[in-house]
Amino acid sequence: MRDETITGETVPVPESGYNFAYLDEGAKRMIRRAILKAVAVPGYQVPFASREMPMPYGWGTGGIQVTASILKPEDTLKVIDQGSDDTTNAVSIRRFFAKTAGVATTEKTEEANIIQTRHRIPEKPLSEDQIIVLQVPIPEPLRWLEPREVETRRMHALSDYGVMHVKLYEDISRHGRITTNYDYPVMVNGRHIMAPSPTPKFDNPKMGNMPALQLFGAGREKRIYAIPPHTEVKSLDFEDHPFSIQAWDEPCALCGAEEVFMDEVILDDQGGSMFVCSDSDFCQRRRDAGHKGPAVEGDDT
Amino acid sequence: MSELLRVENLTKSYGRQRGCTDVSFELWPGEVLAIVGESGSGKTTLLNCCAGRLAPTGGSVVYETRHKGLIDIHGMSEPERRFLMRTDWAFVHQNPRDGLRMNVSAGANVGERLMAVGARNYGNIRNAALDWLSRTEVDPDRIDDLPTTFSGGMQQRLQIARNLVSGPRLVFMDEPTGGLDVSVQARLLDMLRDLVDRLGLSAVVVTHDLAVARMLSTRLMVMQQGRVVETGLTDRVLDDPQHAYTQLLVSSVLQP
Numbered sequence: 001m002r003d004e005t006i007t008g009e010t011v012p013v014p015e016s017g018y019n020f021a022y023l024d025e026g027a028k029r030m031i032r033r034a035i036l037k038a039v040a041v042p043g044y045q046v047p048f049a050s051r052e053m054p055m056p057y058g059w060g061t062g063g064i065q066v067t068a069s070i071l072k073p074e075d076t077l078k079v080i081d082q083g084s085d086d087t088t089n090a091v092s093i094r095r096f097f098a099k100t101a102g103v104a105t106t107e108k109t110e111e112a113n114i115i116q117t118r119h120r121i122p123e124k125p126l127s128e129d130q131i132i133v134l135q136v137p138i139p140e141p142l143r144w145l146e147p148r149e150v151e152t153r154r155m156h157a158l159s160d161y162g163v164m165h166v167k168l169y170e171d172i173s174r175h176g177r178i179t180t181n182y183d184y185p186v187m188v189n190g191r192h193i194m195a196p197s198p199t200p201k202f203d204n205p206k207m208g209n210m211p212a213l214q215l216f217g218a219g220r221e222k223r224i225y226a227i228p229p230h231t232e233v234k235s236l237d238f239e240d241h242p243f244s245i246q247a248w249d250e251p252c253a254l255c256g257a258e259e260v261f262m263d264e265v266i267l268d269d270q271g272g273s274m275f276v277c278s279d280s281d282f283c284q285r286r287r288d289a290g291h292k293g294p295a296v297e298g299d300d301t
Numbered sequence: 302m303s304e305l306l307r308v309e310n311l312t313k314s315y316g317r318q319r320g321c322t323d324v325s326f327e328l329w330p331g332e333v334l335a336i337v338g339e340s341g342s343g344k345t346t347l348l349n350c351c352a353g354r355l356a357p358t359g360g361s362v363v364y365e366t367r368h369k370g371l372i373d374i375h376g377m378s379e380p381e382r383r384f385l386m387r388t389d390w391a392f393v394h395q396n397p398r399d400g401l402r403m404n405v406s407a408g409a410n411v412g413e414r415l416m417a418v419g420a421r422n423y424g425n426i427r428n429a430a431l432d433w434l435s436r437t438e439v440d441p442d443r444i445d446d447l448p449t450t451f452s453g454g455m456q457q458r459l460q461i462a463r464n465l466v467s468g469p470r471l472v473f474m475d476e477p478t479g480g481l482d483v484s485v486q487a488r489l490l491d492m493l494r495d496l497v498d499r500l501g502l503s504a505v506v507v508t509h510d511l512a513v514a515r516m517l518s519t520r521l522m523v524m525q526q527g528r529v530v531e532t533g534l535t536d537r538v539l540d541d542p543q544h545a546y547t548q549l550l551v552s553s554v555l556q557p
Contacts, residue, residue: 145402158380162387162417166402169409169416172423173445238423 014102043188061219063135078112083278253295320346335518391464397456
């Protein structure tokens, strides 16, 4: 399953005919300026001139442009999609940068200094010398309540955020609890409300006071925003319905880990399924270290 | 005691088109002022300018705020004006669809103003919503239903609940009974009169229906072609109209 040639053992030679990391230097400079502005105003969506990338919108064009702009030849890149290193999107984006930039790639969280991700923040805590880049489909947290862009911008400018709680109220009145499980709105640095992209709310607490820089890129919507290291990020909630993260009843079937984000894997058409870590690197490393989950207990092969 | 709202020489023009010209009036606490006139006479333009929803071309609108005294609302910063509009003021649209969020439940509609000014306790917000629904005669069982499933009269009452929940002192109403059938109109007017009375609200009501003006208002302003042609106590103006246009207006009402 694992593509050994691109996982860091060999450093590929970049393909000729492309500028380093595909984008031209002018575009990268423009994106870097947007990133600097985004870092200076945490949570604020900075418009930028999103470029056409050699893949469709929705496949991570925003994240790729951000990664391309911050990439240096000596960097090591990790790409994950749904927490996994070996899904189609992760493999093709990793291959894209191996080809166009010739940078080293890895699956090991701590070896990478740039991590591009679609949903998850790795289970292993990130450090100050790492940058995590998130791909964002819909950057505007107020869009559900206010379809007009002019009006949402004004609401951000005036910090006029009362309507955000209307959405949470609606959840509780319909389902008895806040059912927003991903893209759960957060208040960044006590000023801007931000959509954490399709990240599950399980990862929201990790965003607060994270030592690593978090960059968010939305290619189709042409917005970049950021959470600088060690910035306060608070998930919105009610006093009597406080924010809580998902929990699973059983440990990971493969590595036995608890209190991690899990995927349900369908095993047969009889309704059988098992829960495994969504972070494939985390799970593999635990299994390598000898941890066993219920599905492989006593199985020595 | 000072006036709650003072409008001086208010003029609004849309290019060469005149919306309203040189309008001045004062509104005192607890007073209900009705503005009547034919279609296109500038009633709604005047109301929008007074309510801070439209910037006037000339003149001023001064409001007696709770803490800072008299302030020109068009000279305020936008955040201040927005805060005022959703706490101290209320605006009831003619079409409830303009004043409601149609894609969230009745409870969320009523609770929105509370949440906007910082209420963060779900239980309290819901109780306030239930209370206001029953005060505006909407069945509290319908709290989790979408306004799209409500009848026109219920939507209008929901809009009123949503506006009054923050305990405003001044209510602007633009044809609050327009588009409703007469029996629903009567009930709505009854309810409005009762609420205005009990809460001691001040209100500016725009209407083309003289009966509404008679029932709700203490004072009446008659507009024609953007200008105020007659003003006075409602009963006086309707029983003894002085201006030719007012006389025409009063005599045009059909008697069943």
